[in-house]
Amino acid sequence: MNGRRRTGIVYFGTSDFAVPPLEALLADPDLYEVRIVVTQPDRPAGRRQELKESPVAAVARGRVPQVLKPDSLTDPAFLETLQASEPDLLVVAAYGRIIPETLLRTARVAPLNLHASLLPAYRGASPIQAALVRGEKRTGVTLMVMDEKMDHGPVVAQAGVAVGPQDTFKSLEARLSQAAAELLVGSLPDFLAGRTEAVPQDHAQATYTRLLRRQDGLISWSRESAAQIERKVRAYDPWPGVHAPWSKDGRPSRLKLLEAAVAETASGDPPGTVKKTAEGLPSVATSEGDLLLRQVQPEGRAPMSGADFLRGHQELPGSRLPDPADNPLP
Template sequence: MRVVFMGTSSFAVRVLTELVGDGELEILGVVTRPDRRAGRGLRPVSPPVCCEAKRLGLPVWQPERVNRPDFVEFLRSLRCDVIVVAAYGQILKKDLLSLPPLGCINVHASLLPQYRGPDPIRWALLNGEEVTGVTIMLMDEGVDTGPILAQKSLPVLPKDTYASLTEKLGTLGGKLLREVLPAWKEGRITPCPQEGEPSYAPVVEKEKARINWESPAWYIVRQVRAFFPSPGAYTFFAGKRLKILEAFWEENNGTPCPPGTIHRIEKEKGIVVCAGEGLVVIRRLQPEGRRVMSSWEFVCGYRLSVGQRMGEEVR
């Protein structure tokens, strides 16, 4: 089966890696987003899929607009059987969707119709979902509205982060796709319309990564997990940004204190901070302009003490 792959993110990398391992598939090349300038030096940075495709020795195409007529004609010339899409980032229009004989098949990181849109993994973590999964879908002109070819669920573990769940779901999606493609080609799958009330997962604004210490501790820990490793849930301490990279929460059965106040400092456990409800125990963090460190390293280096406050930005 001749396959063109479209994807951009780390999720798509895992799907692509699984497909490349299937000897029955011929990956003709990879379509991904153009390089973008980023960082202090504003140097061009390639999407994760671009880097992986080049490592695998696959041709890479990076059109600014994938639906541009000349690029659609180029894809037509490849005579692919199917186009596989995973977290690509552009909506495909009718001319492109109707191009391959077996259609365009999307690997989506949720159990559709839950979390239609570009950021399903982050929203699942922020909303405290205990189960998520992947959907293999035949694409139509809507946003994640096409009929379902297959689904598979996955438990969300208490320690799962955006990074770990992206890797798990990408691998799961790639493995499921390897089962679906030959069955779809042979006519052994009947597409099923999506059923149930849809929910949506727009791109999460970066401002949602800022910790409000008046929130419940359990929600703050969800933020830490949902924004790890990038951009990182953050607060302010002594007027500088402080990323919280690992944390858990516990009930506050002791003396209540104002949200954001350091309640206890324990060498083995971490920095314990009061929230609007409960306590947040910080295990790993990264001060602005510094390396990632354990909470105890931060305590020793910055001379933290009980009663100091987090969250106050000095302008």
């Protein structure tokens, strides 16, 4: 392609991760023409359940000729609109749906995807959370050519990102999205000029993630270590959150864990046993090590410090919290 012709792009994205790559494309209008942005429909949000547009829609509004929010990607009218835009590239980043093959074929050069892992590791819907839960020290982003299978196509380029010991989903997502933006605009010139060859993935090394469900946040004191639960607290904020069963006034309830840390020393008590530390925090024994509860949210209450929670429940030290392995909640 000669340098005078702008690359026409249809951009698919929804979440915060997809915002910096879109911003990077819009920042260079001499090279890239984002003709259409496709994002998820507005969803109810907040206590009032008012409709809210996606982060990508908010950025694209007024800056991109068309912002589409289709309920179905197989709608013939939607397909005709994409075909009429004659895109050189489809660029997909955290859109939230599988792109049908009929749409992939609308790209004159290639359909590209930005994925938040170093493929073939962590294909699927929750790669950032999976890296945190597994205790990875390094993850990254991949720019790949899309095919009919999920996160399966050949790799154009990758960039590694370190995972810090205090990283949460949001903090790691923010760094990965910036890395994705830099990778995209840094790789496109050579790719479009034919100087970069996409390399097939080693499919035998592929690992997979899935869409997280609320029950994934339910922890077991007897089956998980303090380190595993602490990583989940950081990985599953804000969704699905981490919670444990407990008994309030003799009734089953849930306790959400908002901030936790692994205690320096292990008590050796049976899993679920609660102790009060010198700092006034609740410490709970697990299958390996003890977990300090720095911030919690009892069901139906506002978030509070672990110390405030313990002051309101002075019967807890010395008792054992219920465990889903023995007393599953309905």
